[in-house]
Amino acid sequence: MNEGPEALDLRVETVTIVPVEGNAEICRLLLGTNVGIVGMSLCDKATGLIAAKLGNSAIAGKDPRAAPALYHALHAADAAPPAIAALDIALWDAKSKTEGVPLWRTLGGSRGPWNVMRGDAKGQAIHVQLEGNLDQDLERIAAAQSAIARKIVEPVIALTFPANWNHPDDAAKVIAHAQAIERHFDIAFIELSLPLDSTGAHLAIGKVIRAALCNGRGFGRISDFRPALECRALDGYLLDVDALGLTGAMVVANAAAAYDLPVLLAPSMGNLALHLCGAMPNFAFAMWDGRLTASGTGRADQSQSVPGLDATLGDDPGIGLEGFS
Amino acid sequence: MKITDFRLDTYVMKMDRLVGDANLPDGTEMMPGAILRIGTDEGLEGISLGFGTGIAELFPAIEGCDPRDTVHLWKRIRDWLHKAGNEGMASLSFSAIDAALWDLKAKIAGVPLWQLLGGREGRVKAYASGLDYCLSDEDLFRFYRRMAERGVGAGKLKVGLDLKADMRRIGIMQEALSIASDKPELMIDANEYWSARHAIRWMARIEEKFDIVWVEEPAARHDYLGLRQVSDSIRASVASAENLKSLEQVSPLLANRSASILNLSANHSGVTGCRQIAQAAHGFGVSVSMMNCQANFMAHVAAALPNHTMMEVVDPGREHCLTFDNWIEDGHIVMGEAPGFGIGVREDVLAMLQADPPQGKGKFPFPRREGAGLYIVPPQPGEVPWATTQPEE
Ligand SMILES: [Mg+2]
Numbered sequence: 001m002n003e004g005p006e007a008l009d010l011r012v013e014t015v016t017i018v019p020v021e022g023n024a025e026i027c028r029l030l031l032g033t034n035v036g037i038v039g040m041s042l043c044d045k046a047t048g049l050i051a052a053k054l055g056n057s058a059i060a061g062k063d064p065r066a067a068p069a070l071y072h073a074l075h076a077a078d079a080a081p082p083a084i085a086a087l088d089i090a091l092w093d094a095k096s097k098t099e100g101v102p103l104w105r106t107l108g109g110s111r112g113p114w115n116v117m118r119g120d121a122k123g124q125a126i127h128v129q130l131e132g133n134l135d136q137d138l139e140r141i142a143a144a145q146s147a148i149a150r151k152i153v154e155p156v157i158a159l160t161f162p163a164n165w166n167h168p169d170d171a172a173k174v175i176a177h178a179q180a181i182e183r184h185f186d187i188a189f190i191e192l193s194l195p196l197d198s199t200g201a202h203l204a205i206g207k208v209i210r211a212a213l214c215n216g217r218g219f220g221r222i223s224d225f226r227p228a229l230e231c232r233a234l235d236g237y238l239l240d241v242d243a244l245g246l247t248g249a250m251v252v253a254n255a256a257a258a259y260d261l262p263v264l265l266a267p268s269m270g271n272l273a274l275h276l277c278g279a280m281p282n283f284a285f286a287m288w289d290g291r292l293t294a295s296g297t298g299r300a301d302q303s304q305s306v307p308g309l310d311a312t313l314g315d316d317p318g319i320g321l322e323g324f325s
Numbered sequence: 326m327k328i329t330d331f332r333l334d335t336y337v338m339k340m341d342r343l344v345g346d347a348n349l350p351d352g353t354e355m356m357p358g359a360i361l362r363i364g365t366d367e368g369l370e371g372i373s374l375g376f377g378t379g380i381a382e383l384f385p386a387i388e389g390c391d392p393r394d395t396v397h398l399w400k401r402i403r404d405w406l407h408k409a410g411n412e413g414m415a416s417l418s419f420s421a422i423d424a425a426l427w428d429l430k431a432k433i434a435g436v437p438l439w440q441l442l443g444g445r446e447g448r449v450k451a452y453a454s455g456l457d458y459c460l461s462d463e464d465l466f467r468f469y470r471r472m473a474e475r476g477v478g479a480g481k482l483k484v485g486l487d488l489k490a491d492m493r494r495i496g497i498m499q500e501a502l503s504i505a506s507d508k509p510e511l512m513i514d515a516n517e518y519w520s521a522r523h524a525i526r527w528m529a530r531i532e533e534k535f536d537i538v539w540v541e542e543p544a545a546r547h548d549y550l551g552l553r554q555v556s557d558s559i560r561a562s563v564a565s566a567e568n569l570k571s572l573e574q575v576s577p578l579l580a581n582r583s584a585s586i587l588n589l590s591a592n593h594s595g596v597t598g599c600r601q602i603a604q605a606a607h608g609f610g611v612s613v614s615m616m617n618c619q620a621n622f623m624a625h626v627a628a629a630l631p632n633h634t635m636m637e638v639v640d641p642g643r644e645h646c647l648t649f650d651n652w653i654e655d656g657h658i659v660m661g662e663a664p665g666f667g668i669g670v671r672e673d674v675l676a677m678l679q680a681d682p683p684q685g686k687g688k689f690p691f692p693r694r695e696g697a698g699l700y701i702v703p704p705q706p707g708e709v710p711w712a713t714t715q716p717e718e
Contacts (some may be wrong), residue, residue, distance in 0.1 A: 099434045254608065258572055258580065259580070
């Protein structure tokens with residue numbers, strides 16, 4: 001029989017939020033445990049307040065190593081998805097700190113390098129936010145493409161359509177815009193802002209455009225993705241870890257893998273979503289998040305090589321976001 | 326930490342009793358065993374149990390790598406097998422390697438695997454499964470009663486060849502389980518012997534008398550439209566997927582809503598593959614049920630799945646050369662604190678089995694019975710130890 005070490009009694013004791021210096025919008029969510037390990041995540045202040053309250057009522061006293069089980073229990077109790085996501089990330093952070101390894105290793109993945117997609121010319125893929133005026137949008141794409149084309153033979157171009165094109169009736173507008181753009185550019189991915197259950201609109205758009213249709217940013221319940229999954233209405237899933245949590249993102253990624261569809265990761269606070277890349281069977285690209293790196297310190301402790309062309313994860317335990325700012 | 330070597334021990338065991346189904350009604354008492362151990366430069370060793378004997382072909386894909394990077398290594402083997410196919414012995418070996426690496430990963434972390442995988446407790450609801458086509462009515466009752474005495478109030482019966490006798494035996498199972506539950510959960514398993522239409526006809530007659538929770542493999546594993554037809558035509562859930570190997574093979578069942586329950590095991594491309602399928606199923610709103618295995622080691626994986634219903638327990642006596650750290654209590658498989666799968670090897674017994682292989686009736690794997698999917702070949706005289714339905718009845 002295998003003799004293990006004494007079973008560790010590990011519990012979350014308190015859930016608190018502390019401000020992030022120099023950034024009024026973002027706070028740290030901290031899960032203090034009885035053994036001194038502190039699980040951490042980053043979220044906006046409003047989410048942090050809800051998450052702390054939820055954490056103190058529903059997570060305190062629980063073992064953070066059960067992160068996925070706690071995640072599913074919180075969703076079963078119908079708590080707010082972004083607050084669950086913030087708790088989930090902090091629980092995973094605590095879990096991998098308990099193992100003394102970076103989160104990517106806890107998840108069984110690898111350090112990379114992973115494809116990142118940026119709004120500027122530093123990645124191998126470019127991501128352009130469109131605003132809906134065709135001439136201006138074409139110029140935006142052209143500018144981004146010419147900046148990257150010097151380094152990459154066939155750059156990957158992903159477009160995010162305007163956030164206010166968010167009604168199923170906007171399908172005709174989406175089609176006209178996408179077709180006009182595809183006359184000039186070879187677009188790999190188009191991210192839509194339609195409701196995720198606009199199956200008819202997704203299928204109608206997908207029939208007449210060439211790019212892979214993606215959606216999912218901001219959606220935080222696994223069940224939100226079911227209508228699209230059941231009808232194969234999308235060609236790729238854009239998973240937003242700040243809404244869906246690490247646990248939920250993994251579930252949806254595996255469901256998308258049933259069709260061999262790619263997963264793109266939406267920008268995540270401090271780019272912590274990169275930890276998931278190696279643990280997903282179908283990771284393609286991660287959208288780079290500049291919110292924390294803008295302060296200058298960024299993920300310097302975490303990422304041994306930041307774009308450039310890709311991102312590589314480091315060896316700090318957990319999500320590795322202790323050291324910024 | 327680095328993976329340095331492996332050791333594969335194969336052996337044959339004789340179980341405590343026969344096991345059989347519609348494809349092999351007279352059953353077998355013999356079963357092959359394979360214990361894989363993957364070694365590291367720090368002395369820790371990962372163990373898995375299965376049937377894979379093609380380990381040497383795949384080992385170069387993981388040799389020298391860090392064993393904690395389980396999913397990463399799984400992807401390497403998956404890609405390695407891409408053209409040849411994740412099938413047959415290659416698939417079983419892939420599964421065995423992956424499971425041993427997860428055992429190792431949990432041992433490195435010093436925790437039972439259910440905890441490493443994020444479960445809240447090492448406890449999984451169990452259902453009794455006799456693999457019982459070869460058991461007399463009396464032995465059938467005894468088996469389910471013995472499980473019911475341990476609190477198990479759910480059971481699954483092998484059916485398929487003799488409708489009236491199958492119904493009599495569902496009643497025997499129900500009666501035996503009734504000491505554990507006022508309303509035992511009843512499942513049946515046709516092991517792909519029926520066609521979809523046959524399943525619809527016979528399920529209609531069975532459901533006149535019994536409330537069946539699920540019917541397992543009521544049509545062929547790949548007939549996702551036929552399974553969907555059955556799903557749409559009966560009250561019970563359809564369970565399937567036990568003979569598929571990977572998410573790619575399971576995906577038509579999900580995309581076509583062919584089954585409400587997926588039967589999973591370590592042979593679904595290891596712990597990694599099994600979890601992937603379970604999570605994908607969760608995305609589609611489908612539940613999963615872990616299949617029986619030696620020492621119930623996959624209960625560790627089941628305990629950490631969000632959509633797991635209950636796990637199959639057969640308990641035919643397959644643990645001759647194993648020690649393990651779980652037991653049945655209050656209708657649940659309860660796991661102890663031993664790290665990884667909690668499995669150990671009794672070297673002396675293993676050496677004895679290898680030196681002097683036991684002899685007995687039958688062998689694995691089960692073949693397919695004549696008539697499957699086409700017409701019914703009822704049990705022949707002397708084939709089963711229970712009263713078959715005669716023409717004059
Ligand atoms: Mg079965």
